[in-house]
Amino acid sequence: ASRSRLGPALVVVELAMAVVLIACAGTLTRSFAAFTAWNPGFEREHVALFSLAPSAGRYDTKEKLDLLWDRTESALAAIPGVSAVGMASAGPLFGGRETWEMELEGYAPDRKASVRWYDVSPGYFAAVGVPLKSGRALDARDTPSSPLVVLANETLARRYWPNQSALGKHLVFTIGKERADFTVVGVVADVQPVRPGSVPEPEIYWSNRQLPRRFTWVWVRTTVPPATVAGAIRTAVKEIDHDLDAGTIRTLPELLSRELASPRFASALFASLGGAALLLAAIGTYGLLAYLVTLRRREIGIRLAIGAQRSDVIRNVLSQGLRMAGLGIAAGLAAFVALGSALASFAPGVPVRDLWTLAGASAVLLLVAAAASFVPAWRAGRVDPAMTLGAE
Numbered sequence: 001a002s003r004s005r006l007g008p009a010l011v012v013v014e015l016a017m018a019v020v021l022i023a024c025a026g027t028l029t030r031s032f033a034a035f036t037a038w039n040p041g042f043e044r045e046h047v048a049l050f051s052l053a054p055s056a057g058r059y060d061t062k063e064k065l066d067l068l069w070d071r072t073e074s075a076l077a078a079i080p081g082v083s084a085v086g087m088a089s090a091g092p093l094f095g096g097r098e099t100w101e102m103e104l105e106g107y108a109p110d111r112k113a114s115v116r117w118y119d120v121s122p123g124y125f126a127a128v129g130v131p132l133k134s135g136r137a138l139d140a141r142d143t144p145s146s147p148l149v150v151l152a153n154e155t156l157a158r159r160y161w162p163n164q165s166a167l168g169k170h171l172v173f174t175i176g177k178e179r180a181d182f183t184v185v186g187v188v189a190d191v192q193p194v195r196p197g198s199v200p201e202p203e204i205y206w207s208n209r210q211l212p213r214r215f216t217w218v219w220v221r222t223t224v225p226p227a228t229v230a231g232a233i234r235t236a237v238k239e240i241d242h243d244l245d246a247g248t249i250r251t252l253p254e255l256l257s258r259e260l261a262s263p264r265f266a267s268a269l270f271a272s273l274g275g276a277a278l279l280l281a282a283i284g285t286y287g288l289l290a291y292l293v294t295l296r297r298r299e300i301g302i303r304l305a306i307g308a309q310r311s312d313v314i315r316n317v318l319s320q321g322l323r324m325a326g327l328g329i330a331a332g333l334a335a336f337v338a339l340g341s342a343l344a345s346f347a348p349g350v351p352v353r354d355l356w357t358l359a360g361a362s363a364v365l366l367l368v369a370a371a372a373s374f375v376p377a378w379r380a381g382r383v384d385p386a387m388t389l390g391a392e
Contacts, residue, residue, distance in 0.1 A: 011284045011285055012324050012328045012331065013328070014277075014284045015331075015332065020336045021273045022278060022365065023336045024274070025273070026361055027350055027352055034197075035263055042129030044252045044253065046083075046221060050250070051215065051216065052072070052216055053214060054214055054241065054244060058243070066212055069216070075237075075239065076233060079233065082222055084221040085123060086124030088118055088121070088216065089213065090118055091219070093252060093255040093256060101114055102172060102174075104160050104170075113160060113202060116202065116204075117205075117206070122140065124205075125137065128219060132151075134167060137186055138151060138209075142210040143210060144210055144211070148180055148183065149182060149210070151184070152187050152202075153200065154188070155200045156203060156204065157184075166187055167185065171184070196350070281365070281369070282372040283372075286373070286376065289320065290375070292376075293380045300313055310382070314378060321372065329362045333358055337353055340353050
């Protein structure tokens with residue numbers, strides 16, 4: 001009796017573990033699919049990226065840096081197959097993510113807004129393909145000696161000036177005792193975040209000709225496969241300054257693939273574990289029911305001898321397997337829901353308690369359990385009562 005209770009209990013636990021792993025695999029796979037479906041709002045295939053960091057000794061003034069950036073963009077734009085060139089301190093899939101608390105016009109000084117900022121070249125948005133929604137773009141008028149200006153993204157304009165135009169509004173960027181007062185001269189479209197489920201944050205962009213820094217990422221848009229112009233890019237950079245090095249030139253798809261390495265691994269890992277657990281659950285269900293049918297051959301033979309239908313015997317054994325599957329599914333779903341918060345950080349963009357994922361995992365396990373239960377049930381229905389009772 002203890003063995004007859006212990007066996008089904010172990011199989012139920014095995015089935016429950018399979019449900020948890022299959023549901024995890026399904027959730028992570030859906031999250032990975034959401035990553036790969038990233039649509040930033042611009043064409044992303046024909047882009048080459050690399051960084052430049054000129055020495056402080058040779059480029060110690062804003063004017064020298066401005067001249068260097070101008071020469072670099074002009075030389076790269078002249079390469080056959082290059083359609084546009086831009087520069088930025090960061091962007092989608094490259095660079096850092098600098099965020100600062102800033103004062104906004106129309107709000108009390110103590111009510112600062114968290115704003116992500118970038119320095120970009122005047123041609124950056126044209127090179128990327130992000131449209132200007134209102135106002136003007138950054139251009140040659142924005143120099144170190146002219147009033148400070150910025151472009152705001154739609155999220156910033158909509159969030160902080162919802163009922164009025166953002167054009168002409170002021171932002172104050174304070175670092176230590178220095179205060180930089182910027183005027184919004186244009187609004188650009190949002191760039192969608194790579195991480196699924198994330199929303200664009202308030203962002204501003206100022207000209208790296210107006211406030212140049214000795215580091216930048218160079219964005220090269222091409223009309224040909226980016227790899228075919230990599231050599232020409234390195235040559236052009238060396239001709240400008242032999243101390244400059246373009247380093248590793250990557251494409252945007254390559255950077256996206258690197259970003260997907262972790263979710264891809266997690267999805268594959270749980271899919272493998274789920275498949276193994278499903279196989280073991282099927283073997284366990286089949287083995288237990290086959291063993292129980294062997295123990296009950298005498299009972300089954302007597303039932304058949306006194307008039308039981310073979311379909312009733314098959315149904316009895318099959319229902320035993322499905323009951324175990326039902327208990328295992330219920331226990332597995334409860335465990336998965338309890339673990340949902342821990343899984344959420346690994347599966348962005350997908351609700352971890354998604355009904356379709358849970359229903360799919362349950363359906364898969366139920367089908368596997370039914371298939372594993374059918375063979376022992378069919379064998380039970382073929383027991384010969386005459387041979388069984390004769391042996392007795």
